[in-house]
Amino acid sequence: MEYLFTIWILVTLNFLLPRAMPGDPFLYMSADEGQEVARFSEEQRQYYLEYYGLDRPVAGQYLSYMSDLLRGNLGYSLYYNEPVSTIILRRLPWTTFLVIAAVLLSTVFGTILGSISAWYREKWPDKFLFFCLILLSEVPAFLLGLVLLFTFAAGLGLFPLSGAITHFANYSSWWERLFDILHHAFLPVMALTIARLGGMYLLSRNSMTTVLEKDYLRTAWAKGLPKKRIIFRHALRNAMLPIVTRVFLSLGSLVGGAILVENVFAYPGLGHLMREAVMVHDYPLVQGIFLVVTICVLLANFLADLVYKKLDPRISDYSGIHGG
Template sequence: MHISGVRTRGRSFSSRRLFIRISQYILVVCVALTINFTLPRLAPGDPLNYILGDEANSLNAEQRQQIYRELGLDRSVLQQYGDYLLGTLTFDLGDSIRFGRPVSEILVERLPWTVLMIGPAIILSALLGIVLGALAAWKRGKAGDASLLTGMIILESMPSFWIGMLLIAVFAVNLGWFPSFGAVPFTGTEGGLAYFVEVARRLVLPVTTITLATIGSNFLLTRASMLNTLGEDYVQMAEAKGLSERAVLFQHALRNALLPVYTNVTLSLGALVSGAVTVETVFAYPGVGRLLYESVLARDYPLLQGVFLLITIGVIAANVLADLTYPLLDPRARSGTRSEVS
């Protein structure tokens, strides 16, 4: 009877928690959409000066008003906000001022390049950071641990654009092993083995840059979590049973130490899209990050709003993914009954 009551309270807690989280996400989306609409309009400068260049100075008031009308900038802020919300719901984000094409079409073109760059970088950073962090914690206090810890702290303190410029100077300019910019070759037809090999070559330096820029946090978090886990009774029991170091480290200690690292990696998925701005700019890589940089320079309001919206969706989706999958990894997070049962 007592167990049944605990289960009922556990389900009730989970339902309340889910409702609260959904309400929070809805509120975050509303706030993000409002900020997304407001920020570009606070930027200094006139979009017409970028669109027409010096010709904008020769326009009379009537001509300027006509162009503003075509762009929808002559309407009140509230009307523009209403149009923006309606367009967001229908994924009609308007036309880019700079490119003269639908914003959604441009985002669909650029997003795969960013995913292609960030995906391998996240996987490499997570795997290397976790393995090296676990080994450093296992050999804590020794020369290998001190060397890794020092190196990772140095990497963590380096800005990503500086790492990228260093890699370009060494591997592109001096050694000539990899191209220094771009995502695809300027000549040749799309498709075919040679094309994909060239695309892969151009990915090496950007992926390495993001990997080196993010591996430090995964290493430090894994090492700290492992140091706490290695002192647990079940780890000492596994050692007392005579299990090999490898079995104790990877089958017992690391499994439980990975929970905070998993959360960190999951939440970084959305943040890396915006964090790729500097890397994509350094390598002239045609992803969403460079698109954001270009839209800021161009005062391209519709494109800026579209990129910000995409980044917001990425961050929120990463949080939702972490919320949904974390209880699968840690059964204690599935309900709030742990303290009641104990």
């Protein structure tokens, strides 16, 4: 219920925001790249406005926008002349792939490194890791992307410069295709992962340090349990709670990071598409992208709630017996 309400608010904002932006889509439709000279006559402009329904009062536009949405119709791109949903569906998997890969990698490595640091707190492994990762975490994702692009792709030629897949290639098997995809995705994913690693590391180091000091960990040691069980079942299990929250909550900002990185690597994801759509004031497309991204983030939050309830019995149970 809460989620539905949130979605409604977001959709409405999504409708209003592009209309509040300065500029005129038809200016871009009719202009050559780099030029801003209108070639449409006033009659043609009027015709298009009417054709796209942009001359109707805002309330009317809003109603039809909403009813279209309910039918899954995201409108028609002004620039690409294709249904928005088709364009987005084509691009969405690439971004999803980037983001999920980066989240997984940064979380796994961040947690491992953070736990190592916490375990050897104030000793040399901790000091070394802390120094390196603080340094890394200060570099923004797109800059990191540029550096990676110049050294590994342009300089060393180890990775392709752009795109998500080799165009017009014929693959002899599915794994060859997979390899090509991974090959293309490697640098963008690395850029995103490394940019996020510092934050994850600090969080897990902190979380793990706190947990290691807890009374229940002392209890676990006292029980003479094997070290492995103490670390994984008792410590990590608790240390994961804030990490999981952070992962899901940061998905939104990660999409932001993905937009920049995709542009650096000319990776055909939603981010790349969004930049193009914004540049040409393609309202329906921009709205469509926003909508899909927000729904994805909300979905992630919803998922976070579910996972959190599984991980922490205290959350799912407000009706527990609380005694003095």
